[in-house]
Amino acid sequence: MSEAMAIRSCAVGRFLALFRHPRGASELREADWDDVVRVGRGARLLGALAARIDALDERPAIPECVRAHLVSERAVARHRAAMAAFELREIARTLAPLGVPLVALKGAAYLLQGLPHASGRLFADVDVMVPRAALARVEPALLAAGWEMPDLHPYDLAYYRRWAHELPPLRSPVRGVEIDVHHALLPLTSRLQPDPQALFARALPVTASPYRVLCPEDQVLHASVQLFHDSDCTGKLRELADIDGLLREFARIPGFGLRLADRAVELGLTRPLWYALRYAPPLLGTPVDPALHRALQAAAPPAAAREIMDALLARALLPDDPDCRPGPAERIARGALFARSHWLRMPPALLAWHAAHKLARRWTAAPAEARPAAGADA
Amino acid sequence: MRRLSDAGVRELVPLLRGPGVALDFGLVRARVRSDCDALAEKLAVVYGAFPLAAADGFCDVTASVVRRGGLRRAWRPQVDLLVDGQTPFEPFPADTDLPLLEWGLNFFIAQRAQHCLLLHAGALERDGAAVILPALPGSGKSTLTAALVSRDWRLLSDEFAAVRLADSRILPVVRPIALKNESIDILRAFAPDAVIGPTFPRTRKGAVAHLAPDAASVADRYLAAAPIAVVFPKFIAGAAVALEPLPRARAFAKLATNSFNYAVLGREGFIAMRRLIGSCACYRLRYGVLADAVESVDALHASLASQPARAVAESAA
Numbered sequence: 001m002s003e004a005m006a007i008r009s010c011a012v013g014r015f016l017a018l019f020r021h022p023r024g025a026s027e028l029r030e031a032d033w034d035d036v037v038r039v040g041r042g043a044r045l046l047g048a049l050a051a052r053i054d055a056l057d058e059r060p061a062i063p064e065c066v067r068a069h070l071v072s073e074r075a076v077a078r079h080r081a082a083m084a085a086f087e088l089r090e091i092a093r094t095l096a097p098l099g100v101p102l103v104a105l106k107g108a109a110y111l112l113q114g115l116p117h118a119s120g121r122l123f124a125d126v127d128v129m130v131p132r133a134a135l136a137r138v139e140p141a142l143l144a145a146g147w148e149m150p151d152l153h154p155y156d157l158a159y160y161r162r163w164a165h166e167l168p169p170l171r172s173p174v175r176g177v178e179i180d181v182h183h184a185l186l187p188l189t190s191r192l193q194p195d196p197q198a199l200f201a202r203a204l205p206v207t208a209s210p211y212r213v214l215c216p217e218d219q220v221l222h223a224s225v226q227l228f229h230d231s232d233c234t235g236k237l238r239e240l241a242d243i244d245g246l247l248r249e250f251a252r253i254p255g256f257g258l259r260l261a262d263r264a265v266e267l268g269l270t271r272p273l274w275y276a277l278r279y280a281p282p283l284l285g286t287p288v289d290p291a292l293h294r295a296l297q298a299a300a301p302p303a304a305a306r307e308i309m310d311a312l313l314a315r316a317l318l319p320d321d322p323d324c325r326p327g328p329a330e331r332i333a334r335g336a337l338f339a340r341s342h343w344l345r346m347p348p349a350l351l352a353w354h355a356a357h358k359l360a361r362r363w364t365a366a367p368a369e370a371r372p373a374a375g376a377d378a
Numbered sequence: 379m380r381r382l383s384d385a386g387v388r389e390l391v392p393l394l395r396g397p398g399v400a401l402d403f404g405l406v407r408a409r410v411r412s413d414c415d416a417l418a419e420k421l422a423v424v425y426g427a428f429p430l431a432a433a434d435g436f437c438d439v440t441a442s443v444v445r446r447g448g449l450r451r452a453w454r455p456q457v458d459l460l461v462d463g464q465t466p467f468e469p470f471p472a473d474t475d476l477p478l479l480e481w482g483l484n485f486f487i488a489q490r491a492q493h494c495l496l497l498h499a500g501a502l503e504r505d506g507a508a509v510i511l512p513a514l515p516g517s518g519k520s521t522l523t524a525a526l527v528s529r530d531w532r533l534l535s536d537e538f539a540a541v542r543l544a545d546s547r548i549l550p551v552v553r554p555i556a557l558k559n560e561s562i563d564i565l566r567a568f569a570p571d572a573v574i575g576p577t578f579p580r581t582r583k584g585a586v587a588h589l590a591p592d593a594a595s596v597a598d599r600y601l602a603a604a605p606i607a608v609v610f611p612k613f614i615a616g617a618a619v620a621l622e623p624l625p626r627a628r629a630f631a632k633l634a635t636n637s638f639n640y641a642v643l644g645r646e647g648f649i650a651m652r653r654l655i656g657s658c659a660c661y662r663l664r665y666g667v668l669a670d671a672v673e674s675v676d677a678l679h680a681s682l683a684s685q686p687a688r689a690v691a692e693s694a695a
Contacts, residue, residue: 034436038462322440
């Protein structure tokens with residue numbers, strides 16, 4: 001099924017096959033749908049799958065019980081998108097007097113541009129970017145307008161202030177939507193440092209919106225960097241689906257492939273893009289301009305590293321089989337990818353310092369992040 | 379057709395350990411698996427009237443009640459609820475396996491059935507006409523629902539009144555009714571023949587026991603019902619029974635804020651709610667004695683059901 005990655009779970013394979021070829025929907029038996037719906041929901045891609053099926057010219061025959069889930073997920077996605085759009089309007093209204101350039105990132109940008117893969121996409125939080133020099137005015141303005149910062153451990157707060165590429169997450173207590181205000185794409189300590197000024201310089205206006213969005217090349221690069229450089233990749237197929245959606249859409253722009261390659265070189269982001277192009281086409285059927293593939297050959301990691309990444313990602317990036325809990329191999333792979341993401345995020349001395357802090361806290365503090373108690377209230 | 383009550387533990391245990399038992403509530407079909415063999419016996423009681431089937435084909439929720447390993451198992455055994463490979467809740471003591479399963483199923487039904495307007499309410503039907511009993515704190519909704527079921531009302535739901543968006547009819551979600559604390563004995567006294575599962579004395583909500591849905595309600599679980607009344611019950615110790623009309627606008631607002639997903643559905647939710655309220659007479663019911671409340675709902679139903687539909691729509695405007 002995939003040269004780059006072995007897919008161990010039949011259920012996951014079935015979901016991916018349908019995501020690539022939504023027309024296959026009419027051939028699935030109910031038992032197949034059981035796999036597809038469970039995997040899709042676990043990967044938070046069921047709404048996106050539903051949107052792909054709904055976009056077909058000919059509606060495939062789908063059992064009524066299954067259609068209910070697709071309708072249900074799209075309703076949730078629509079609601080989240082409406083909440084995000086409202087939040088974006090509020091942010092723009094609050095910051096308008098400051099005259100600061102505002103760039104919408106990720107889901108917010110896909111929504112504002114009306115990209116096809118934004119429909120059915122399950123919004124998590126709202127990401128915007130402002131110039132770093134403007135933060136000193138932006139943050140007080142947002143706090144004064146009612147957004148609140150969570151009570152963070154002093155170390156975490158200091159971490160955000162010194163090294164992060166964003167403010168601590170802000171949240172309106174009424175609406176509960178989390179907003180991330182970025183001033184760069186990656187932490188200031190990261191191995192890769194795409195220049196924010198270069199991103200702002202090429203950002204494009206959006207019709208009838210106070211926001212701008214990154215240029216198409218930078219949107220792909222941002223999504224790739226976020227997944228393959230600044231994350232542990234675990235359970236993040238959905239982020240690969242974002243890259244897939246962007247590449248499908250921007251493939252219409254003449255010469256996009258080579259422009260993307262050039263921009264990746266210019267910003268120093270060829271390696272994460274190389275990974276995106278390695279995994280998105282076999283898993284999600286992403287069309288890629290052969291010229292882009294050729295242009296990125298030089299960015300390929302050494303063969304051994306490639307094989308290790310293939311093996312690790314097969315156990316982390318793909319959704320879990322809905323009937324199996326992750327085993328020891330999965331846990332090791334995920335641990336390794338977690339370590340990798342931190343290795344890439346900060347220089348060794350800082351990493352040691354950071355790890356020491358986090359470990360010390362884990363030993364001294366009570367277990368955080370309690371899950372809700374069942375029946376605590378309906 | 380064989381039912382869960384016909385199957386012995388010997389038949390249920392391998393199903394629970396293997397493909398799972400299919401529990402079909404009408405709107406939702408769940409696949410239940412478990413390695414707690416003690417759960418089989420409890421399921422055979424509270425789901426006794428449900429058809430016995432292996433969980434093949436499509437299920438809306440797959441829930442597994444799984445014993446936790448580790449040393450703790452020896453002195454304080456616990457169970458986890460796994461839903462589609464995820465563990466959404468803190469573990470429970472092993473002897474409260476059924477309440478964990480029931481809460482978990484409710485949680486996931488509320489999360490997933492966004493293709494209906496889900497009211498947090500009991501719903502019952504008689505002669506084709508349904509009454510909705512919204513659950514506000516202290517309403518005694520479950521007790522009253524259980525009492526009405528014991529007086530030959532058809533159980534549509536105790537937790538979710540699932541309103542179909544196309545026509546605002548109520549789709550059944552026939553599930554055991556969770557009775558809490560004093561309600562358990564009150565219902566036993568009111569309906570001595572009711573089939574009630576074991577009492578779990580120490581859950582997070584106090585003592586809990588589950589009333590088994592009756593065979594007729596289970597048999598009709600695919601049959602939608604047209605709502606004719608919304609009655610907001612309120613239990614007040616020692617109060618005399620009183621049924622007062624409630625302005626429709628108030629009822630609308632109360633129902634909307636008490637819904638699981640009114641906001642999620644946006645315009646569709648509004649339209650479904652407006653149609654629902656438009657077809658219903660709305661009341662507030664205060665009661666101190668369960669039998670009085672039952673009688674009051676019976677009488678209201680009889681008077682509304684005898685009127686032509688349009689008169690019903692106008693009577694409480």
